[in-house]
Amino acid sequence: xxxxxxxxxxxxxxxxxxxxxxxxxxxxxxxxxxxxxxxxxxxxxxxxxxxxxxxxxxxxxxxxxxxxxxxxxxxxxxxxxxxxxxxxxxxxxxxxxxxxxxxxxxxxxxxxxxxxxxxxxxxxxxxxxxxxxxxxxxxxxxxxxxxxxxxxxxxxxxxxxxxxxxxxxxxxxxxxxxxxxxxxxxxxxxxxxxxxx
Ligand SMILES: C[S@@+](CC[C@H](N)C(=O)[O-])C[C@H]1O[C@@H](n2cnc3c(N)ncnc32)[C@H](O)[C@@H]1O
Numbered sequence: 545x546x547x548x549x550x551x552x553x554x555x556x557x558x559x560x561x562x563x564x565x566x567x568x569x570x571x572x573x574x575x576x577x578x579x580x581x582x583x584x585x586x587x588x589x590x591x592x593x594x595x596x597x598x599x600x601x602x603x604x605x606x607x608x609x610x611x612x613x614x615x616x617x618x619x620x621x622x623x624x625x626x627x628x629x630x631x632x633x634x635x636x637x638x639x640x641x642x643x644x645x646x647x648x649x650x651x652x653x654x655x656x657x658x659x660x661x662x663x664x665x666x667x668x669x670x671x672x673x674x675x676x677x678x679x680x681x682x683x684x685x686x687x688x689x690x691x692x693x694x695x696x697x698x699x700x701x702x703x704x705x706x707x708x709x710x711x712x713x714x715x716x717x718x719x720x721x722x723x724x725x726x727x728x729x730x731x732x733x734x735x736x737x738x739x740x741x
Pocket of ligand 1: 549554569574594595596597601617618619620623637638639640655656657658661
């Protein structure tokens, strides 16, 4: 059996969805969270979506932020081939090291339902800190208090868990949005800033 969370696993998942005409991401389930974080997004500058899948979030953002430069990174080439937002730039590579991304490049780094799949979240957040411009904004959307799930390395995540990882990675100035309940799991959004020294 293919390792869960490996590139092969995600490629096979997205290939199956493409074959069956379904989507790995149910946009309707994400929508209440995406609507909630929209006011946080600037009108211009650049945004990176880490674990962007087929660019569904980027497509949503484009409808509301026509001047924002959009970037997405995912390790699944199959996901990226299914991209839904042609105005975005897609990178196929590791979202933990972000080795394809230069230092201090983005005004906003967003990840949605990504961090619970990562073995070393502190390393992932440290990379996100590195690619953010000084005073740049980090936005993390994650399933809140979700029980064990086959693809999740981490379960029962809370705002405190994520804030702990973010602190270890060097972030400060945390904020959160009201919990988004249901649809179908509770979702939470935590924000942080890369502060200039
Ligand atoms: C559960 S999906 C979430 C997709 C989307 N962000 C959303 O909100 O639904 C997790 C995504 O992260 C990607 N992913 C997991 N580990 C990764 C890694 N180390 N580097 C890059 N992408 C990764 C997977 O390929 C998958 O597209």
